[in-house]
Amino acid sequence: MQHRGLEIRYCPPGFGVHTKYWPYLLESALDVPLVLSDDDIVYPATWLEGLMRVHLQHPEHVVAYRAHVIGMSDDSFLPYATWRSCDDDEPSFAHFATSVSGQILPIPLQQALLDQGDVFRSLTPSADDVWLHRTAVISGYRTRQVAAGQQHWWFIPGSQVSGLNALNVGSGANDVQIAAAHTTLSRERIAADLFGG
Template sequence: MDRGTRTPATARARGIARSLAVAFGGLPHSVGTVDSPPPHVAGDITRLWLRNSRSQESVVDTASTEIVTMTTHGERLRDVWLAIESIGRGTVKPHRLVLWLDRPLPRVPWRLRRLQHRGLEVRFTPPGLGVHTKYWPLLSSESLDRPLVMSDDDIVYPETWLEELRGAYQSSPRCVIAHRAHVIGMSSESEFTPYASWRPCESDAPNYAHFATSVSGQLLPPALQKAIRDDGQGFLRSAPTADDVWLHYEAVKHGFPTRQVLDRQQHWWFIPGSQQTGLNTVNVAGGENDRQIAATHSPETRRRIWAEVAAIS
């Protein structure tokens, strides 16, 4: 369809986009971009906006099991509340919900303050960890006796997001659990194929050749968390902008295969305007993932992955 052609559906979408821009105080948003939601998702965002403005319901459940963590930076700080609110309205709530920031703020934005009153923890850590801020401060400073779920700051998560992660973990407790994974490609026991060529995972079976992505959420068992902590901050040298690469390496090294929740990838809608910044272009199109994968994996982890790749090829 020609970009200038108007249909009732596009007219409705543009009307919702304009309404959202007003509601969110000028949130960047344009129909037809990767972060412009369809009408039903725009409606969900409006409901989350109203929930954040009015609700007194807690976003955590102290009787629950999982700790959910994320980080944000720069302009995304303005709208990260949407990702947090979407997690907090879930059919299963986390035991704790932690937002890590790498510098103190003169004043926490008011929508985050409302979430703090409902159980969100906003915590500060010294800068320098980059994307690893979402998990390392917690792993390095606290007792690790609960599943840790990492989330991204630019996704509107569905209500059953955490419930489904929990269910898969309960049936596969020695696995990394993810809603979205790729199948690693290798041309030999020592050489990975380009990350951009890896195919989507179409299996819910545990496998070392499955590579989890945190964008849709991934769960780390406590024993793996302890192993990652004990291995220290090698990620700053080999995978400074690719937390998924480092976490997959650690999982393979310590004997934790990755299991996708379903036999297909799940990826939900981006928060409007969130994709104006981010590492995806640099890491994938710019080849940084490939460089960091090559710099991170050892001969031992390569052999373990290669055995699985050969078995499923």
């Protein structure tokens, strides 16, 4: 693959799940959209094309194949495990993208992430999607799906024996990190889109 243009870079240890984007932000010109994906998924041949098509139509949004609708009660978040699947392709601060099916970040959002620094190491150490969404909301970027319904591709066989899903969803670590990361501003923006305020 390297002969066809694949570039492989060394990443220093210590960033955990944030390794998929943070070293890139530190070392790159941030002049192209950034596509994120997980390493335990088999993606279809048209996967990248679909992300880019919608990004080019809506460069002011985070674009993802799979999102949840955030659940809230007043200004508090409901447990992550209770959030429903997103069933539309409209933009919203209340849409929470997951990198498992892939998402694309606009260039200015990458700079916003860089400007936030690496405080994610203490606030969301095992939840990169939480940090990405929180920073997008604070920076004014809504999330939209490529299509009206969630899309989830195939797991690599044997890759789900252990992993972040068990920790973040099954053990409730997402809820702790969501509560820690969000600010008054991000909560207000999510609630306004969610409740029509």
